[in-house]
Amino acid sequence: MKYTLIGSLTSPFVRRIRMLMETIPYELAELNIYETDDGIKLNKVNPINQIPVLVMGEEKIWDSRQIFYYLNNKYKFQTMSLEDENTLTAIEGALNAGISLFQFKRSGISIDEPYMIVNRHKDRIDSVLDYLTPFTQTEGMKNWNFQSMTLYAFLDWGQFRGILNLDKRPVYQQFMAQHANREIVKQTSIPKV
Ligand SMILES: N[C@@H](CCC(=O)N[C@@H](CS)C(=O)NCC(=O)O)C(=O)O
Numbered sequence: 001m002k003y004t005l006i007g008s009l010t011s012p013f014v015r016r017i018r019m020l021m022e023t024i025p026y027e028l029a030e031l032n033i034y035e036t037d038d039g040i041k042l043n044k045v046n047p048i049n050q051i052p053v054l055v056m057g058e059e060k061i062w063d064s065r066q067i068f069y070y071l072n073n074k075y076k077f078q079t080m081s082l083e084d085e086n087t088l089t090a091i092e093g094a095l096n097a098g099i100s101l102f103q104f105k106r107s108g109i110s111i112d113e114p115y116m117i118v119n120r121h122k123d124r125i126d127s128v129l130d131y132l133t134p135f136t137q138t139e140g141m142k143n144w145n146f147q148s149m150t151l152y153a154f155l156d157w158g159q160f161r162g163i164l165n166l167d168k169r170p171v172y173q174q175f176m177a178q179h180a181n182r183e184i185v186k187q188t189s190i191p192k193v
Contacts, residue, residue: 097121
């Protein structure tokens with residue numbers, strides 16, 4: 001099967017799929033949706049206009065969690081308990097909140113003002129980080145699976161975009177340090193320019 005992954009080098013949703021596909025050959029079709037008109041091109045392959053998109057011949061998958069289920073079913077990376085599904089949903093909730101905050105910033109809307117929507121997103125991120133601290137301290141530290149890939153992609157991107165400050169969250173700093181030297185983490189690192 002020939003895979004093309006449409007995505008950017010900064011997107012955390014794309015990065016978790018690149019990490020998942022460490023041992024699967026694919027071509028990365030790079031887009032820059034925020035700084036160029038690549039979003040217009042993306043519309044033609046994904047009406048939701050979001051990345052990643054996995055293309056397999058005529059078939060496409062428009063959502064990173066769907067891509068995970070498809071590939072996991074085929075390559076049997078890991079089993080998923082209900083608890084694992086909830087962990088993934090929690091991290092994605094925080095990640096979506098972070099992306100909204102980033103989009104506010106890019107739209108010139110201050111995220112330092114006490115707007116209700118801004119506070120909802122910030123509170124969600126804090127709530128998820130509080131909830132996931134025991135997971136991060138134990139399983140997250142030990143296992144490199146789709147949950148930890150997603151968490152790593154979120155934390156790294158959140159700091160890169162100035163959305164997250166982990167100074168008061170040593171467990172998350174340890175988690176980052178624990179996985180930072182993995183080859184795939186280094187290969188998919190966010191370009192700093
Ligand atoms: N549920 C989607 C979310 C993907 C997503 O939010 N991607 C961001 C980039 S990190 C995006 O394409 N944003 C552009 C937009 O929403 O306009 C998934 O898991 O694939």
